[in-house]
Amino acid sequence: MNMAASKSGRGLLWTSFWLLVVFLYAPILVLGVFSFNDRDIVSFPWQGFTTRWYEGLFDNQQILDALRTSAWIALVASIITTVLAIPAAIALQRRRFRGKAVASGFMLAPLVVPLVVLGTAMLLLFNYIGIPFGPITLIIAHVIIALPFAILTLTPRLERIPVAIEEASRDLGAGALTTFRAITLPLLAPAVVSAFLIVYVISFDEIVLASFLAGTTTTFPLYVFSQLRLPRQLPQIPAVAVIVLAVSTMLVVSAEVLRARSDRLLGEGQLRVDEDDTATVVGAPLGAGGSM
Amino acid sequence: MAIAGTTGPRRSRDAATRRSASTWAIVGAPLVWVIVFFVIPVIMIAVYSVGGISGLSPNDIEHWTVTPWKDFITSSTYMGGINPLGSGLFWKSVKMSLTVSVTALILAYPVAYLLAMLAGRRKYVLLLVIIVPFLTSYLLRILAWRVILNPQGVVNTFLQDTLGVTNEPIQGLWNSNFAIYVVLSYVWVPFVALPIFVTLEGIDEHLLEASSDLGASRWRTFWTVTFPLSIPGVIAGFIFVFIPTIGEFVTPQLVGGPSGFMFGSAIQSAFTAGLDWQFGSAMAMFLVFTVAILLAIFGRWLNVRSVAA
Amino acid sequence: MNDGPAISLRGITKTFGDVVAVDDISLEIPEGEFLTLLGPSGCGKTTTMRMIAGFEDPTAGAIYLRGEDVVGVPPNKREVNMCFQHYALFPHMDVDENIAYGLKLKKVPRDERARRVQEMLELVGLAGYGARRPGQLSGGQQQRIALARALVNRPAALLLDEPLGALDVKLRLQMRLELKRIQHELGTTFVFVTHDQEEALSMSDRIAVMNHGVIEQLGAPRDVYEHPESPFVADFVGVLNALELRIDEVTGDDAIMRVSDTERVVVPVAGTGVTAGSTVLAAVRPERITVTSIGDGTTSLLKGRVEQVVYLGTLTQFHVQTSLGRRVIAHRLSDDGAARITQGDEVSLTWAREDGSILRVG
Numbered sequence: 001m002n003m004a005a006s007k008s009g010r011g012l013l014w015t016s017f018w019l020l021v022v023f024l025y026a027p028i029l030v031l032g033v034f035s036f037n038d039r040d041i042v043s044f045p046w047q048g049f050t051t052r053w054y055e056g057l058f059d060n061q062q063i064l065d066a067l068r069t070s071a072w073i074a075l076v077a078s079i080i081t082t083v084l085a086i087p088a089a090i091a092l093q094r095r096r097f098r099g100k101a102v103a104s105g106f107m108l109a110p111l112v113v114p115l116v117v118l119g120t121a122m123l124l125l126f127n128y129i130g131i132p133f134g135p136i137t138l139i140i141a142h143v144i145i146a147l148p149f150a151i152l153t154l155t156p157r158l159e160r161i162p163v164a165i166e167e168a169s170r171d172l173g174a175g176a177l178t179t180f181r182a183i184t185l186p187l188l189a190p191a192v193v194s195a196f197l198i199v200y201v202i203s204f205d206e207i208v209l210a211s212f213l214a215g216t217t218t219t220f221p222l223y224v225f226s227q228l229r230l231p232r233q234l235p236q237i238p239a240v241a242v243i244v245l246a247v248s249t250m251l252v253v254s255a256e257v258l259r260a261r262s263d264r265l266l267g268e269g270q271l272r273v274d275e276d277d278t279a280t281v282v283g284a285p286l287g288a289g290g291s292m
Numbered sequence: 293m294a295i296a297g298t299t300g301p302r303r304s305r306d307a308a309t310r311r312s313a314s315t316w317a318i319v320g321a322p323l324v325w326v327i328v329f330f331v332i333p334v335i336m337i338a339v340y341s342v343g344g345i346s347g348l349s350p351n352d353i354e355h356w357t358v359t360p361w362k363d364f365i366t367s368s369t370y371m372g373g374i375n376p377l378g379s380g381l382f383w384k385s386v387k388m389s390l391t392v393s394v395t396a397l398i399l400a401y402p403v404a405y406l407l408a409m410l411a412g413r414r415k416y417v418l419l420l421v422i423i424v425p426f427l428t429s430y431l432l433r434i435l436a437w438r439v440i441l442n443p444q445g446v447v448n449t450f451l452q453d454t455l456g457v458t459n460e461p462i463q464g465l466w467n468s469n470f471a472i473y474v475v476l477s478y479v480w481v482p483f484v485a486l487p488i489f490v491t492l493e494g495i496d497e498h499l500l501e502a503s504s505d506l507g508a509s510r511w512r513t514f515w516t517v518t519f520p521l522s523i524p525g526v527i528a529g530f531i532f533v534f535i536p537t538i539g540e541f542v543t544p545q546l547v548g549g550p551s552g553f554m555f556g557s558a559i560q561s562a563f564t565a566g567l568d569w570q571f572g573s574a575m576a577m578f579l580v581f582t583v584a585i586l587l588a589i590f591g592r593w594l595n596v597r598s599v600a601a
Numbered sequence: 602m603n604d605g606p607a608i609s610l611r612g613i614t615k616t617f618g619d620v621v622a623v624d625d626i627s628l629e630i631p632e633g634e635f636l637t638l639l640g641p642s643g644c645g646k647t648t649t650m651r652m653i654a655g656f657e658d659p660t661a662g663a664i665y666l667r668g669e670d671v672v673g674v675p676p677n678k679r680e681v682n683m684c685f686q687h688y689a690l691f692p693h694m695d696v697d698e699n700i701a702y703g704l705k706l707k708k709v710p711r712d713e714r715a716r717r718v719q720e721m722l723e724l725v726g727l728a729g730y731g732a733r734r735p736g737q738l739s740g741g742q743q744q745r746i747a748l749a750r751a752l753v754n755r756p757a758a759l760l761l762d763e764p765l766g767a768l769d770v771k772l773r774l775q776m777r778l779e780l781k782r783i784q785h786e787l788g789t790t791f792v793f794v795t796h797d798q799e800e801a802l803s804m805s806d807r808i809a810v811m812n813h814g815v816i817e818q819l820g821a822p823r824d825v826y827e828h829p830e831s832p833f834v835a836d837f838v839g840v841l842n843a844l845e846l847r848i849d850e851v852t853g854d855d856a857i858m859r860v861s862d863t864e865r866v867v868v869p870v871a872g873t874g875v876t877a878g879s880t881v882l883a884a885v886r887p888e889r890i891t892v893t894s895i896g897d898g899t900t901s902l903l904k905g906r907v908e909q910v911v912y913l914g915t916l917t918q919f920h921v922q923t924s925l926g927r928r929v930i931a932h933r934l935s936d937d938g939a940a941r942i943t944q945g946d947e948v949s950l951t952w953a954r955e956d957g958s959i960l961r962v963g
Contacts, residue, residue: 001656001675003500004409004518006510013406017418020403023478024425027436030446034439043444045453084322091319097312103319106326112532113334113583114539116556120576121333123563124340127348144330147322176314198427205429208542211560224431228438228546238439241432248428256420498689501656504676505683506703506754516702520693 028245035238042235053239063240066223073135073219074203077142081199082192084143085150090184092151093158111148118145119212126213133215141213142203149202150195153259157191160263190262197255201248220244334580341573349569360574370558370575382578385555388469388544389537392476393484393530399477400485400529407485408492409518419489426482434546437475441547442466467549475547476537484529491525492518527593535583555579605668607632607758607790608653608681613662615648615814622648624814625662630758630792635784637793639801640811641837646794649811650760653792655679667757677706682751683760687767688743690735696722696746697731703754721749724783741772748783758790765800777804798838802826810834827886832960835884842890842929843960844883851877855954860924864902868957875962882961889956890931892919892939892948903950905929910944921948 005013034042038050057063091097092104110118118141126137161184169179185192207221214222227237339345341360346352353359365371371380403422407415425433440446447465464470495518503513541556555575562572608630615623623645630636638646651657653664655676664671671679682703691699697718704714722728725745735743744764751759761780765773781804784791795801801808802822810818810825810833818825818834829835832843846858846866854871856879868883875881905923912918917939919931931950933939942948 001504001658002410003497003504003510003513003656004405009510010410013402013410016402017406020399020481021421024422024482027433027440027478028425030440031432031436042439043449045449084325087318087320088322091315095311095315095318097315097319103323106331107322110330112535112587114536114556114579116539116541116559117334117337117576117579117583118330120559120563120572121337122329124336124345124348124569124573125329125333128336128345140329144326147326201427205431207431211542212563221429221431224435225542225546228431228435237435241429241435245428245432249424252424252427253420260416496687496689498685498687499691501676502683502685502689502691502750503702504656505654505681506750507677507706508702509677512706517691 028242031238031241031245034235035242037235040235041232042238043232053235054243056236057240057243060236062218062223063220063236066218066220067240067244069135069217070204070220073138073142074200076135077139077146077203078196078200080139081143081146081150082196085147085154085195086185086188086192088147089151089154089158093155094163107151108148110145115145115208119209122209123212133213134217137213137215138206138210138217138219141209142199142206145206145209146199146202150199153195153198154188154191157188157259157263161187190258194255194259197251201251204244204248337573337576337580341570341577343570346570349567351568352570360568360570363571364574364578370555381553381558382555385538385540388472388476388554389534389540391473392480392537393534395473395477396480396484396533397488397526397530400481401488401526403481404485404488404492404525405518408489408495415493419485422482422485426479430479431542433479434475434543437471437478437547438466441471441474466547467552469548469551471547471549472544472552476540476543479543480533480537484533487528487532488522488525491522491528495521524593527590531586531590531593535586538582539579606630606665607634607667608792609663609665609668610649610653611663611665613649613652613659613664615645615652615657616660621814623652623659626814626816627662628809628816628819630790632790633788635781635791635793635804635806637795637801637805637808638811639795639798639808639838641796643813644811645814646811647762650683650762650792650794653758654681654683654760680757681760682754682756683762684744684747684751684764686762686764688735688747690743690747690750692735694734695731696727696733696735696738699735699746700750700753702750707754717753718749721753724752724786725749725779740768741776744768744776745779748780752783752787752789756789758792761791761793763795764793765795765797773800780804802838808838810837812837828958829884829960832882832884835960840887840930840932842885842887844885844925844927844929846881846883846925848875848877848879848881851875856881860903864904864924866903866925866957867954868959869954870959873959873962875959879962881959881963883957884960885952885957887918887930887932888916890929890950890952892921892931892933892942892950894942894946894948903929905948905950907942907944907946907948910942919948921950923950 002010033046035053036049036051037046038048038052039045088107092100092107097103122137122141122144126133131137166179166183169183170176174182205221206219207225210219210222211225224237224241227234336345340348343353343355343357343360346354369381371382407419407422411418438445442448443466445466499517499521500513503517504510508516539554539556539559541554541560544552544554545557546552556579559572559575559579562568562575566572606629608628610626610628613623613626614621626645626649628636638649640646648657652659653666655671655674655678658672662672666680691702694702697715700718700721701714704717709717718731719728722731725748727742727745727749730738730742730746735746738746744767747764748759764780765776768776777800780791793801793804802825805822807819807821808825809816812833818830825834826838829838829841835841835843844866846856846868848856849859850857851870854869856868856870856875858866860866866883868881870881873881903923903925905921907919908922908928909920910917911920912935915935916932917935919933919942921929921931923929929950
């Protein structure tokens, strides 16, 4: 007998789940439909199937420039964020130090602070110091808001790497840096890639800070934003939207699948109580030392 | 002339200092970045809003002053006389955020419950299905909603032409408060579901069996055991939505029409249109204080791990 | 009061897909009995218990609790209570609330509730702990609260799912005595699941030894230990020597295998149909074997060389390579004589004929 829900309860919950999935994905499908609609404006009725909006994208300089700008800003932001997030995660997960709570608070706070506050704050800073608004200010800002996500992606993975193997490496003669390079980093790698991809998508899509700090640079979200304020949309927008959504979905999904798969290699390291109610430690082929 | 016994403690103290030095070296770079580009700027807003810094915009007051704050607090537009039930823009934004957060929670809880308790091995895959939209383009999804909800959009066309239910397009679906709630809830539901999911997943299933064994029906078990144990996740989810959404302005602006002007919009326009930066800073700082107070109250439920699924 | 058995299982089978977890089990448990389901992981003992509790429904067969057919009745409506392996105490309630949980559901009035909770706490030796939270208690204390929580409802039977597994050795031994005491005091039927044969032997009125979903033997501890009815039972319960013998001669009730001029093994074979020329698998317990330096034997006699001596405190265990071509394990109390026998020594092994039994013919 299922403890969590009755048969009708289960039916109800599954229905609400699928309804939610429809709710979440319907707009995207709608965009998809309109991207193939042979009509000069984005609306009904359906006037036939066409791929000309997709083809037309390659001639639309504005869209291409915006995409390109966002793409490389996201790339730089991802690299910087990942490079900063690795030591941050290690320090927070493995080390104790005075002021750790404060440091942790500082690094993770951007998760809850309203973006309008962040935008304002950095606007003031850059004005005061005299940094011109553009890609550089955007990259700096994106790193700030993406860092918590990167740290939160790396930390669970780090928890699964038992401290014991790093100690073993030291015991066998490797210095701290070598241990990191030869042991920790390779084991961390899938989470690093995952974090990189998530940060990339966050940066690529970021609009609020961009509206404060972009100066004359047009990122893709800023372009879409300007388009949205027009009464009618160019039909190329749904087309590019579908492409961007598809690509970012693929990136996010691969990030997650990668992480899940490699987590299995590392062993789940958790207590599993199976059918016979005997408790066994699952996996952990690299040693169950660590976080048990 | 070292006495034999003294080399022991000295060596371990060196190891300890070496270790803490290396810790600071490790955490140093990201911490410095965050302090320079986040903490200091926020402090700057505070200082700027009372005239401690000036010269950044033409309307700046050149000396220490509380004028920007006074103007802000006493204005009827923004604070409405500190009356939460009044028409102040701040309270309007708070109300909006509250509505969105609660709606998202109500929609997210059953889904989180289903995945955590009933979905078996498929749960992570299905969770991914729910989360993925959250991590992809926000603006483009607003675009999609516009296409669906606006007077010439999918819903109206469907109701008019296909079903023949109405003769005229329903105006209130787009450029309205309704649109704001729909779109923002839509955006946040996946994110809210996460901490609830993590908390529910952590509940030992034997607790449910014990409850049943002792005589409780499933419904009873849910209310006396499952739900109370899931509250930390619910609060965490709530806070993660509620706080940032108070300052939300892009979505309301894009989908809310004339009623889409929020506190955050006011701050932004103070810096772009109004050029009254100190006033804007006072408002931004007020938001910071609000966030700080909320975090102080609810902070203990904010186990950030619950988001790191 | 009920005359019939507290619990009755008739032809219970449980399959999970292709896997047969429980295979046509029948069992009658009288009121007040302490019955243990003993077996290795995967033998079906936990599944059987969960079917009694109502968390699983049998694929076939009937379950009666005090004469009432309960198949299909959900767990919250059955008059049995379970003590879970990892206690499953509600972390967000204190001890009093945990124990009172079932009583509250039965709408027992507040005063009586408080009284019964107090009674239980005293019974398990934790009076005064009512306001604590489970997280503040040690493993042993949590175990006793879980027990109290189940027993306070005066169930028809208490089901215990390997409750002592998570405790350390000394505590475990202590708890065994505690559980027996409580059971005697209350007279409640206890159904105990474990893979620890020592636990089963020390606590039970009867043991059901299970393997691959069937009950291989049901009986009092002494019977199960001294007269195992199958190789599995013999091997699982206690240490066993299983000797393959080719019978040379059958005289009366005894089968004799002549191992050499001076060595022979004698086994009682009444009613087993063993004849000269049969091959049998015979069993003898290590503690029934007398280990002496080479000398004269009485009935069974084997010679061998000591390969390994294992000192176990009270006992010393000798692993002896014999002329049967296999190792025999013998136990001897750790007296001075035992201490004198070392690795490499030649010893003789003797035991009385009644101490051997036939496990299998052929």
